[in-house]
Amino acid sequence: MSAVEALTPDPRPLHARIAADLRDAIMNGDLAPGAKIPSTAQLKERFDASNATIQKALQVLKAEGLVVGRAGAAVTVREHRQQTVRPAASLAPAPTGSAYPWLAEMAGRSGAAVRTELLSVDEAGVQGDIAAALGQENGTSAVVRRQLITIEGESAELVCSYYPLAIARGTALAELRKIRGGTPTLLTALGFPPRTSVDRVSARIPTQAEHTALRLPGDLPVLRTLRTVYSDHHRPVEVTVMVKAGHLYELQYEFRPE
Structure with a gap:
C-alpha cells in the first residue's frame, strides 16, 4: 500500500x-x-x-x-468572483483629498464601488503578536482605528490599525474621522514616513466578531495579515490586522532579486 x-x-x-x-x-x-x-x-x-x-x-x-x-x-x-489585492499599494501616500491608493486601484481595475466605514477609534490595551510588533509590553495601550471595507455593498475586509500613543495621541489618528490620503500621508506629515513593512499572512477560522462583520457563510477560513510598518531607524509606527474571506481574495506580492 x-x-x-x-x-x-x-x-x-x-x-x-x-x-x-x-x-x-x-x-x-x-x-x-x-x-x-x-x-x-x-x-x-x-x-x-x-x-x-x-x-x-x-x-x-x-x-x-x-x-x-x-x-x-x-x-x-460569478463575475469578479475573486479580487486580487496588491498589499504594497497601501504604503504609498496619496495627494491630499484623494482616495486611499489601493482602494482607488481596486476600483479602477474592476470598476467596483469600494467604500470604507470607520467603525471606531479609541485607546485600548494590546496583547500577543500586536504588542510584540509594536515593541510594547502586553496590556499597554495604543490608539486603535477599526474600519470595514465594502465592495459593491458587500463586506470585504475588517481592518484594525494600532499606533503607539507617543505618535498618535493628540493627532488625527486618534480622532473619529477619516484621514484624507490615508495614514501613510499623515504619518509622513508627522515626521514618521513609512519606509518598509513586514507582512505575516495566515489562514484561520474566523472569530465570532470577524464572522459577523464579514457576513461569512459556514466555516470557511479567513486570510489574516499582520502588517508592521516601520519608519526611520526601524521604528514601528503602525501595526495593522487585515482580515478578509479566504475564498474571495488573494494577495499578490512582487519581489526583485537583490
Missing part, C-alpha cells in the same frame, strides 16, 4: 467535497468568470452523486458568492 493510499479518506460529507473541488476550479481559473458550471447530469456522473447532493453542493457555492443561478437556469461563475 502506498503512502497516498494509506491516508485517511476525506471525512467531509459528499456535497462538501464536491463544493470543494468546484471551488478550487473557480479560484484557480479553470472555470472563468461567466463560465457555466458543468450540468447536473455531468456532475452526478463525475462524482457518483444524487441530484439532491449536487444541488446541495451548488447551494454552498451560491451562499459563498462564487456562483449565481436559479432553478431551471444554468449556474455560472
